[in-house]
Amino acid sequence: QVPLVESGGGLVQAGGSLRLSCVSPGRTFRGDYIGWFRQAPGKEREFVVGTNPSGTDTYYVESVKGRFTISRDSVDKNKIYLEMNSLKPEDTAVYYCTECLGSTRCPTRINNWGQGTQVTVSS
Numbered sequence: 001q002v003p004l005v006e007s008g009g010g011l012v013q014a015g016g017s018l019r020l021s022c023v024s025p026g027r028t029f030r031g032d033y034i035g036w037f038r039q040a041p042g043k044e045r046e047f048v049v050g051t052n053p054s055g056t057d058t059y060y061v062e063s064v065k066g067r068f069t070i071s072r073d074s075v076d077k078n079k080i081y082l083e084m085n086s087l088k089p090e091d092t093a094v095y096y097c098t099e100c101l102g103s104t105r106c107p108t109r110i111n112n113w114g115q116g117t118q119v120t121v122s123s
Contacts, residue, residue, distance in 0.1 A: 001111045004097045009117030012087055020082040020117055022097030028078055029053055031099025035106035036070065036082050038093035039116070045096070049082065050104035059104035064091075087121045094118050 008020040022034070035050035051058040051070045058070055067086045073079035080097060094116035100106035 001099075003112045003114035004099065006095060006097050006114055006117040009095060009119045011120045011122065014087060014089055014121055014123050016087050016121070017083070017085045018087065018119060020084065020095055020097075020119070022080040022082070024078040024099075029080075029099055031101055031110050033100040033102070033104055033106055034070075034080050034097060035100045035104075035109075036095060036097050037106075038091075038095045038119075040090075040093040043093075047106055048095070050100060050106045051080075052104065053077075057104055084119070087119075089121045089123045092119060092121050 005023045005025055010018060012018055033050050033052055036048045037045050038048050039045040048064055049060045049068055049070045055072050069083040071081050096113055096116045098109045098111045101108040101110060
């Protein structure tokens with residue numbers, strides 16, 4: 001499956017904020033859910049947050065709960081955001097988005113991984 005396209009990463013100090021974007025190029029999202037994952041240097045890729053397309057059903061891993069917010073663009077329904085606040089050095093990773101099946105925890109991914117977007121949080 002064609003990967004989604006992530007953007008918005010960058011270098012930020014601890015406590016800062018970033019907003020990541022995820023776009024489905026040329027088509028509407030096809031999965032039942034959309035999720036964000038991240039991979040830190042030397043670590044396995046891990047699930048961060050998932051949502052249904054309307055945003056009425058979301059799941060956040062404990063480490064980002066209260067700091068990260070997933071949302072869908074109100075005009076461009078092919079775009080999903082990940083608002084990240086109170087960033088910590090341990091949030092440093094490459095962030096990826098994907099369409100999923102099964103649940104908001106994205107147990108089944110239906111896209112190939114894209115390039116991702118690098119988030120670096122300095123202490």
